[in-house]
Amino acid sequence: MKIADRIASIPPYLFAELDKRRAQVAARGVDVINLGIGDPDRPTFPGIVERMRQEVVRPEHHAYPAYEGARSFREACATYLSSRFGVDCDPDREIMAAIGSKEAIAHLIWAFVDRGDVALIPDPAYPVVRAHTLFCGGEPYSLPLRAESGFLPDLEAIPAGVARRATILYLNYPNNPTAAVADLAFFERAVDWCRRKDVLLCHDAAYTEITFDGFKAPSVLEVPGAKDVAIEIHSLSKTYNMTGWRIAFAAGSAAAIRALGVIKTNTDSGPFTAVQMAAAEALLGTPPQVLHEQNELYARRRDVMVEALRAAGVDAPRTRGSVYLWCPVPGGESSAAFCGRLLEETGVLVTPGNGYGAEGEGYFRISLTVPDERLREAARRIRDARRR
Ligand SMILES: Cc1ncc(COP(=O)(O)O)c(C=O)c1O
Known part of the structure; x- marks a missing residue:
């Protein structure tokens, strides 16, 4: 063997x-x-569990789910993005359901990193991004996150030769593991850098709803024009105590969503539809x-x-x-x-x-x-x- x-x-x-x-x-x-x-x-909050209880018995949910996610779930994601961040996303072209954000991030790497391509990955970072870059034969290029810079990477320090070979920049704020937060001005710089270098910006938004002391985390999609170069992965795992349910969604660049869809249609069949219905309840029905x-x-x-x-x-x-x-x-x-x-x-x-x-x-x-x-x-x- x-x-x-x-x-x-x-x-x-x-x-x-x-x-x-x-x-x-x-x-x-x-x-x-x-x-x-x-x-x-x-x-998990009781309203979400109750919705799941109602949905799980419906036979129409027992077949293969739609690859890109149920339309009603994608609409709920769009409504959530609009009311929480003031961001408009087309549920048909700019949103895709995922079986947890770990899955979406891993598959996004497969959609963007060919052998020899560079993936720009903060160091330290959630380990999945680096692992899948290596699986793909790509080269992880580490962007140091240091206390003196608020654990934000210095994008202008990336050498031109590295930037030329880069296809994806991964960011995550509020951050795992450093717990650092980023403001919209940082995202503006990141979007601008990715536009200039023709690199996809993948923002992992797993913790945007878990913030303290009056801080409200922005979405990278709030930056005007971000959808040209950025995709954001929203997970329901931590916000709604749903880690076991495996539900997330990707939103942003239609081209990136399409590419992710090619990998996903050849790999999985989308999250259980009843879980998507319960997730829609979580996004729209959870009292602030x-x-x-x-x-x-x-x-x-x-x-x-x-x-x-x-x-x-x-x-x-x-x-x-x-x-x-x-x-x-x-x-x-x-x-x-x-x-x-x-x-x-x-x-x-x-x-x-x-x-x-x-x-x-x-x-x-x-x-x-x-x-x-x-x-x-x-x-x-x-x-x-x-x-x-
Ligand atoms: C930064 C970050 N991204 C993604 C994930 C994966 O979350 P899930 O796959 O449950 O959505 C985690 C989990 O710890 C995480 O810390």
């Missing part, structure tokens, strides 16, 4: 490795608190107050953890978006050594920053998606470990 070379071309998936580590420590009887993965602890209260909850958790980390000598920033904290490792230890030691000494699992790229070395990521009492317990253990 010969396994394709591309399988060996990427490191093991970060979260699968962490899970092994967690299981080893738990097997010794340690009560492990997993702050490693960004999977919301709260259930519900999302506001959820954001307040995450902000409170952030404050609890930031205070504990600071007491433990970690210079933890107060973030304005996403469900993560991105913190510098104290005392010059490596990310892996610090996270390993924290797990051994306290039973608290956090992710080493270098798992998201070389620039993540010296950082670790904490996820706020565990129940309050577990988060408080983790905070207490971290504080106590420092005193010992």
Whole structure:
């Protein structure tokens, strides 16, 4: 049996490795608190579950779904984009349903990266983009995200020769893993750069609805003319606590949507139609107050953890978006050594920053998606470990 070379071309998936580590420590009887993965602890909002209950029994949903998504779902996406961001998208040409944003992002890479093409990928970043670039025989070009620049890449520093070979620029704000946010002015510069260099801008909007302290995240599609060069991937996973439902949508450039559609029609058959109906309910029927209260909850958790980390000598920033904290490792230890030691000494699992790229070395990521009492317990253990 010969396994394709591309399988060996990427490191093991970060979260699968962490899970092994967690299981080893738990097997010794340690009560492990997993702050490693960004999977919301709260259930999907009841109105969405109720809509699913009604839709799942309808036989017309039991056949293959429409490849591009049900028209009524795409219309709901368009209405959502218009009311939330003031953005107009044509449901027929500029919107496509996806089986989670991981799927959409991965397939977009296949639609845009040929062997030898360059994909411009922030470092650190959500690991899927780099992995699929390597699968395609493309070259990932790292754009360092550094604290001193607010974890925004310096696009003008990309060498002309690299830009000429680039076909896609991936961005994600609010950001995983750095929790940084971007304003519309940054997106304007990114759209302008992509237009000048003839590169597709893919904005991963997985966390636009999870923001704090009055910050409201913009859509890249708010930039006039963005649809000429940009596509944005919206996930319902984190906002509506729907990670298990696998539902997202892509919106923007009609050419990019068409190209993505070619890969998808040859790969999958679209999300379960009943899930799309429930997702439409999520997008249009969730009262703003519900999302506001959820954001307040995450902000409170952030404050609890930031205070504990600071007491433990970690210079933890107060973030304005996403469900993560991105913190510098104290005392010059490596990310892996610090996270390993924290797990051994306290039973608290956090992710080493270098798992998201070389620039993540010296950082670790904490996820706020565990129940309050577990988060408080983790905070207490971290504080106590420092005193010992
Ligand atoms: C930045 C980012 N993009 C995409 C995803 C994938 O989300 P989903 O496939 O559930 O929509 C995640 C999940 O953690 C993420 O952090």
